[in-house]
Amino acid sequence: MGQTESKAEEAAAIERVANAAREVQSASKSLEERFNASSDAATPTVPLARLTAAIKELQVARDALDGLLAKKSFH
Template sequence: MGQPESKGEEAAAIERVANAAREVQSASEALEARFKAENDGTERTLPLARLTAAIGELQAARDALDELLARKRASLMQCSPSARRRGSVSSTTLGNVLLLTGESSKC
């Protein structure tokens, strides 16, 4: 996978997490509004189901992003013999540095 394609995949994964987080917030606010309203006998199941679904999507989005970044870090570690020799740089640290600097994951 090339660097531009990889960055697009990362951006899409981050956007998915952000959208899911906004939906959780919105669903939470809707549920809170239902509970703050006077006891008018309205059903609270739908807002609760919406919140539950939003939380599930947020977790799935975060898991997908974590896996994407883990794959990229593993790829970067395979391509960085100096980091493996030193042994003092964790894969997370090296991966974050290379991700932030935009270095290619190609060996």
């Protein structure tokens, strides 16, 4: 793999992490607003599921970036 391809792959992985982090932040804010707006004790299932999925995607994205950087450090 050439240096240009490697840098493009790294940039894409970093962008994926950044996008996932923004989604976690957005989902968290949405869930917080939902709790603050409602006195109902019921758990808001959809916003909670969105946050859970966003956190999972962030973990996967970070693991992929870590793997890419680890692979690069061995070369």
